[in-house]
Amino acid sequence: MAHFLSLTEKDKAALHQCAPLLRTHLEELYQQRMALLSQAEELPPGPQGREGALLASFIHQAMEAFVEALATDDGLENYLGRSRIQEEVRTQIKAGMGFNVLMVGIASNQQVVVPFIVEQLADQPALRRDALQALLRFYAIESALFGQCYIAEKERVILETQERIIAVQKQAIQELSSPVIQIWEGVLVLPLVGAIDSERARRMTEGLLTGIKDHQAEHVIIDITGVPVVDTSIANHLLQAIRAARLLGAHCLLVGINAEVAQTMVHLGIDLSGVITRANLQAGIEYVLARMGLGVEPLNKR
Amino acid sequence: MNERRIPIRSDLDIVNARVGARDLAKALGFGIIDQARVATAISELARNIVLYAGSGEVLLRRVHDGRRVGVEAICVDQGPGIPNIELAMQNGYSTSNGLGMGLPGTKRLMDEFEIESAPGQGTRVTIRKWLR
Amino acid sequence: MSDLIRVPILQIEQFLVASIQVPLHDSSAVQFRDDLLTEIHRTRARGLILDMTAMDVVDSFLGKLIGDVAEMAGLMGATVVITGLQPAVAITLVELGLSLEGVVTALNLEKGMAYLRRRLAQEEAGYE
Numbered sequence: 001m002a003h004f005l006s007l008t009e010k011d012k013a014a015l016h017q018c019a020p021l022l023r024t025h026l027e028e029l030y031q032q033r034m035a036l037l038s039q040a041e042e043l044p045p046g047p048q049g050r051e052g053a054l055l056a057s058f059i060h061q062a063m064e065a066f067v068e069a070l071a072t073d074d075g076l077e078n079y080l081g082r083s084r085i086q087e088e089v090r091t092q093i094k095a096g097m098g099f100n101v102l103m104v105g106i107a108s109n110q111q112v113v114v115p116f117i118v119e120q121l122a123d124q125p126a127l128r129r130d131a132l133q134a135l136l137r138f139y140a141i142e143s144a145l146f147g148q149c150y151i152a153e154k155e156r157v158i159l160e161t162q163e164r165i166i167a168v169q170k171q172a173i174q175e176l177s178s179p180v181i182q183i184w185e186g187v188l189v190l191p192l193v194g195a196i197d198s199e200r201a202r203r204m205t206e207g208l209l210t211g212i213k214d215h216q217a218e219h220v221i222i223d224i225t226g227v228p229v230v231d232t233s234i235a236n237h238l239l240q241a242i243r244a245a246r247l248l249g250a251h252c253l254l255v256g257i258n259a260e261v262a263q264t265m266v267h268l269g270i271d272l273s274g275v276i277t278r279a280n281l282q283a284g285i286e287y288v289l290a291r292m293g294l295g296v297e298p299l300n301k302r
Numbered sequence: 303m304n305e306r307r308i309p310i311r312s313d314l315d316i317v318n319a320r321v322g323a324r325d326l327a328k329a330l331g332f333g334i335i336d337q338a339r340v341a342t343a344i345s346e347l348a349r350n351i352v353l354y355a356g357s358g359e360v361l362l363r364r365v366h367d368g369r370r371v372g373v374e375a376i377c378v379d380q381g382p383g384i385p386n387i388e389l390a391m392q393n394g395y396s397t398s399n400g401l402g403m404g405l406p407g408t409k410r411l412m413d414e415f416e417i418e419s420a421p422g423q424g425t426r427v428t429i430r431k432w433l434r
Numbered sequence: 435m436s437d438l439i440r441v442p443i444l445q446i447e448q449f450l451v452a453s454i455q456v457p458l459h460d461s462s463a464v465q466f467r468d469d470l471l472t473e474i475h476r477t478r479a480r481g482l483i484l485d486m487t488a489m490d491v492v493d494s495f496l497g498k499l500i501g502d503v504a505e506m507a508g509l510m511g512a513t514v515v516i517t518g519l520q521p522a523v524a525i526t527l528v529e530l531g532l533s534l535e536g537v538v539t540a541l542n543l544e545k546g547m548a549y550l551r552r553r554l555a556q557e558e559a560g561y562e
Contacts, residue, residue: 206335209521216541240525243533247524249517249540274535313460320491321457338491338522342530345493349460393531404494407530 005141007080011134012073018131019071021120022113030063033112040108042100066109080141082149089149093157102146110139179207180215187288188217188250189281193226201237208241212250219291220245221284225256235270242275253277255284305363310351310379319348319360326362327373331433339411340373340431346404347377347427354403355381355425365430372413372432377425384419391417441466443473449550450474450512451543453485463499470503474512480557481550482507485543487518497532504537513538513553517546 007015022029034056037043043055069079078084092102114135121128180188188211192204212220222238224230230238242252254277257265265272278284289295306326308319324341332340344360351358358379365374384390384403393406405427409415412429419425439462443452450473458466474482484500486492492500504514515538519527527534540546 205525206521209524213521213541216545218541218545240528243528243535244521244524247516247519247527247534247539248521249545317457317459320493324491334490334520335522335525338520338526339529341491342493342526345491345495346530349493349495404530407494407532410529410531411526 005144007076007134007137007141010130011137012076014127014130014134015070015076015138016072017127018117018121018135019067022067022070022116025116025120026063026067029112029116030060033059033063033108036108036111037104040104042104044097044101062105063109080138080145082145085142085145086149086153089146089153093150093153099147099150102150103143106139106142106146110135174203179204180211180220182211182215182217183221183285184289186215186217186292187219187221187285188212188215189221189223191223191226195229196227196234196237198233198237201234201241205237205241205244208245209248212245212248217250219288220250220252221281221288222252222254223256223281223284224254224261225258225280227256227261230257230261230265230270232268232270235265235268235272239272239275251276253284253287255280305361308348308360308362309357310348310360310377311357313349313352316345316348316352319362320345322360322362323373323375326364327431330364330371330373332373332431336431340375343408343411343429344375344377346408347375347429350403350405350425350427351377351379351381355379358424367432370432372430374428374430377427377429379426380424383421383423383425384417385421387417387419438462438465440469443469445477445479446547447551448479448554449481449483449547450477450479451483451485453487453518453543455488457489457491458496460495463496467499467503467506471506471510474507474510479512480554482512482514483543483546483550484514484516485518485546486516486523487520487542489518489523490520492519492523492527494530494532497527497530497534501532501534501537504534513550515540515546515549517541517543 037055037059065079069075089102114132117128117131117135121131180190183189188208190204190208190211196204208220208222211217222242224238227234238254242254245252252275254272254275256279257277276287278287286296306322308315308322310316310319320341323344324337327337327340344362348360351360356379358377358381361376361378363374365372390403390405391409405417408427408429412431414428414430416428417425418427439456439458441452441454441458441462443450445451450470452466452470454466470482470484473479482503484503486500489496500516504516507514516534517540519539538549540549
């Protein structure tokens with residue numbers, strides 16, 4: 001089934017027949033179009049706009065391309081093709097031209113070519129009828145495609161900008177958060193706060209191992225009090241980090257698992273056997289100190 | 303250099319492939335941990351070539367997908383092929399000598415992993431890692 | 435037959451110490467394992483430190499080999515401590531699925547020696 005927004009074989013044949021006629025009168029049509037455009041308020045003033053030589057050269061090339069396209073099936077397909085129009089839109093947006101300018105382009109072409117065909121084919125009513133029908137459809141398709149591509153391009157640019165902003169902010173956040181804190185000689189604390197995705201887990205592991213190396217730590221207390229959800233994936237990341245830390249000779253201890261997290265872990269069948277856990281940071285510190293043969297007591301003993 | 307072909311015929315070549323992969327990853331700007339991942343993955347695949355096919359080739363190259371730069375390795379051999387790829391991709395699967403093919407681990411280390419293999423048709427593994 | 439790289443095995447105090455400085459291909463690694471076990475047997479060493487500081491890539495072959503050495507040496511009465519594993523190597527081994535559980539590790543040679551001394555002292559005091 002043919003798409004609604006496409007030229008029929010009859011349309012194409014009619015356009016092919018118009019092409020030589022348009023080519024012969026190209027200069028004349030070009031002058032008429034430039035005259036129209038110089039009055040267009042939608043175009044900005046300046047060299048790229050109403051007054052400019054740049055516009056003139058652009059329009060001349062555009063008319064040549066247009067006439068060229070009408071001559072063959074391939075030409076039409078390419079001219080009304082997404083890739084050409086997308087390129088056109090991209091260039092225009094980069095040059096700061098808005099949607100109106102693109103539409104003025106199409107309209108000025110239409111307002112010059114249609115009356116021309118009406119007059120030139122006055123003695124060939126059948127061809128004239130087919131040609132006008134074809135041109136109507138042609139311009140409708142062109143406008144629709146320009147509209148679609150314009151919207152798509154705008155969305156793409158917005159998305160790109162958003163992604164860039166997010167990346168910059170992410171970087172800033174990372175630079176602000178310090179992964180490990182040495183609380184005693186050879187003892188590190190790694191407080192985790194917020195949601196942990198693969199990317200963050202990777203960074204956490206790298207930071208942990210670097211910290212172990214830098215501080216020559218043999219004990220690490222990983223505090224997940226601030227992590228709201230621990231699913232299978234996060235648990236796996238934690239286990240990987242703990243295993244990797246062990247390969248550097250550091251023993252890790254997990255603290256801060258609250259009631260909800262504990263329930264979730266058991267329901268998900270997460271196996272933390274082999275990992276020492278304690279309720280909170282204080283309990284963790286006491287455990288580690290005890291392992292080191294140290295304890296905390298008041299200064300003035302009675 | 304954007305492309306390097308390393309013939310794999312013995313365990314010496316496994317080291318060549320490993321070092322070549324590490325060097326390419328380093329040249330492309332990968333951090334030391336990703337360099338290790340890439341080198342290890344290629345080492346595993348090169349070893350498979352030696353163990354199961356006797357000989358083959360590793361093609362290392364820089365790739366680009368329009369947005370990012372990456373490293374790609376295509377490991378090819380004309381060996382007996384893998385009869386059951388799904389089985390080989392399961393964790394813990396190991397062949398008779400206990401060494402196993404290390405395919406699941408290799409896949410974990412890289413961003414992209416593609417394998418084509420059939421009995422009598424040799425094996426072709428393509429892996430890629432993209433610079434973040 | 436490829437040229438085998440022989441990794442030197444030193445004796446420091448009552449322990450053996452071997453440090454891998456260059457990439458080992460598989461045959462050399464196997465030879466290394468054999469050399470280690472032979473030396474342990476010959477010297478009746480109670481401890482062995484395998485230093486991996488210079489290795490920036492360790493794949494599954496070497497990873498498993500290290501695990502095997504630790505197990506075999508253990509059967510011969512020697513504790514093996516793997517020292518100097520780099521973060522990149524540790525992460526990669528774990529991602530490969532080789533956590534080397536059951537193998538004693540330490541950050542560096544000094545800590546490895548300290549561990550072996552403590553352990554030997556404990557064993558001799560009867561805290562096996």
